[in-house]
Amino acid sequence: MNQEKIGKFIANLRKEKNMTQQELAKKLGVTDRAISKWENGRGLPDYSLLQDLCDTLSISINELFSGEKISKEDYKTKAEENMSKLINDNYSEKKKINWIIAISVAVVYLSISILFDIWAYSWIIWVGYSIYRFIKK
Numbered sequence: 001m002n003q004e005k006i007g008k009f010i011a012n013l014r015k016e017k018n019m020t021q022q023e024l025a026k027k028l029g030v031t032d033r034a035i036s037k038w039e040n041g042r043g044l045p046d047y048s049l050l051q052d053l054c055d056t057l058s059i060s061i062n063e064l065f066s067g068e069k070i071s072k073e074d075y076k077t078k079a080e081e082n083m084s085k086l087i088n089d090n091y092s093e094k095k096k097i098n099w100i101i102a103i104s105v106a107v108v109y110l111s112i113s114i115l116f117d118i119w120a121y122s123w124i125i126w127v128g129y130s131i132y133r134f135i136k137k
Contacts, residue, residue, distance in 0.1 A: 003042070006038075007038050007039045007040055009063075009067040010057070027052075030045075062078055102133075106131055109126070
């Protein structure tokens, strides 16, 4: 997802409706800082706010994720692109988390081995296998 494009789209739609960030924030139950963060491309609204935001701005969720108004002819294509982007973003995030977990596990087990002076081969094999398993996912 292109957060900057989505943010500019939100800002433009808000201005078209002659709303301030504070007015939009009040309607959605968030702070004006949250609106500013979205509009500057430094984050996206929480999923629980998406429908209310789209209703307020008179757009669809598909248009929000595209960062532009969509014609009826392009609607299905854009929806498929957006779903693909969501899946890929989710996969990339999951892979990052798996790396963090694998490294954390390795550090913990190596620390325990050093602390207790236990250098059995089973520890090393287990750590290696754990890293391999998390990276492979």
